[in-house]
Amino acid sequence: MAEKKIKIASARGLIIPKQIAGTEKDLRVEPHKPVSVPESYGRSLIENRFAVAYGAAEKPAEPQAATGEKAG
Template sequence: MSKSIWIAFRNGGIIPAAVAGGKEKKVGPHEPVEVPESYGQHLIDDRFAYKAEKPAATKPAKDQVGRGARQDAGKAARAAELTGTIDDLKKAVEAASDLEAKTKLSAELAAAEDELAEIGAG
């Protein structure tokens, strides 16, 4: 990014793939995110977002250093669980005959795939 600013969405939002650099990024309410200045100013002008401060980098506390391995193991377990859930949801979407049920299952599938992508990126 040549010139960027930090913004936060008032009610959460989505940064388009072209701006996020590959895949669209979902951002929660009041979560600071760095974006190109022109895009961020557009969101600020339209009152979807406000200028935010860059989050402070924090050092892990001494007791948190050992947690890294446990967190990695937890992420791996959650990823395995999500993979199974995704496979089951794909089969359920294909088997669903009711449009409403298919739509609901597709939304659940998308949410599970997004969570799995976040675990992989995190």
């Protein structure tokens, strides 16, 4: 069974080893570009602060209170 994938990105860019990327050469990823990697590898980069989960900041916040209404 194939390992689950996760999308990550880095402000400085990344070099994904060819064994992880499944390519003939190491995969060079530009800054802020998302890349899909095996979850265990991606989580290790996130934990060591080399990358962040892509889309994590894009999730909408839960509504707190109705807007436009004045209290009081």
